[in-house]
Amino acid sequence: MILAVLFANAEGNILIERFHGVPAEERLHWRSFLVKLGADNLKGVKNEELLVACHKSVYIVYTVLGDVSIYVVGKDEYDELALSEVIFVITSAVKDVCGKPPSERLFLDKYGRICLCLDEIVWKGYLENTEKDRIKRLIRLKPPTEF
Structure with a gap:
């Protein structure tokens, strides 16, 4: 779990x-x-x-992207190798949204x-989407045209 x-x-x-899956008292x-x-x-x-x-x-697994530090914490099947894939997808999505490695502003x-991207990438502690095009499509905030 992530x-x-x-x-x-x-x-x-x-x-x-x-x-x-982290109790509120442990988050601090x-x-x-x-x-x-x-x-x-x-x-x-x-x-x-x-x-x-x-x-x-x-x-x-943690890194720097522009002026922002990114940390991903996992256990069980999400070892350092799996987390490196997760952080790669996250950094890639942030760069796509910002157009470059971001300043804090x-x-x-x-x-x-960025929050929408995160919600599409990690869902309830598991890696959900890794494809850039699919993530872009899912965060467009347009109502579905077909029912």
Whole structure:
């Protein structure tokens, strides 16, 4: 299961978070842990260079895209290899929505579309869609024409 997907800015403020199967009382711990992990390790990392960590029998894959840090946490079948595929799809979708690796301002300007992409990529803790064209089609916000 994919336990969490978080986006944070350079100062460590959470921009978007999605938790799946994580109790509310543990979420603060995960937020602070991931932001500290990024602050310690993401300095000087190139865009989309993946870093991997393990904590409490879960896997964490994280990277930087523009001014935004992205963290994906998984367990069981979502090991570091599966999470690297998940984070690749997420970074690809964010770049498509923003047109380039985003600054924090551009990221927040496109916040709604990025949230829609995340909902199409990860659904209830599982990887749902990986195809760029399908994700673009699903987030168009147009009513279906055929019933």
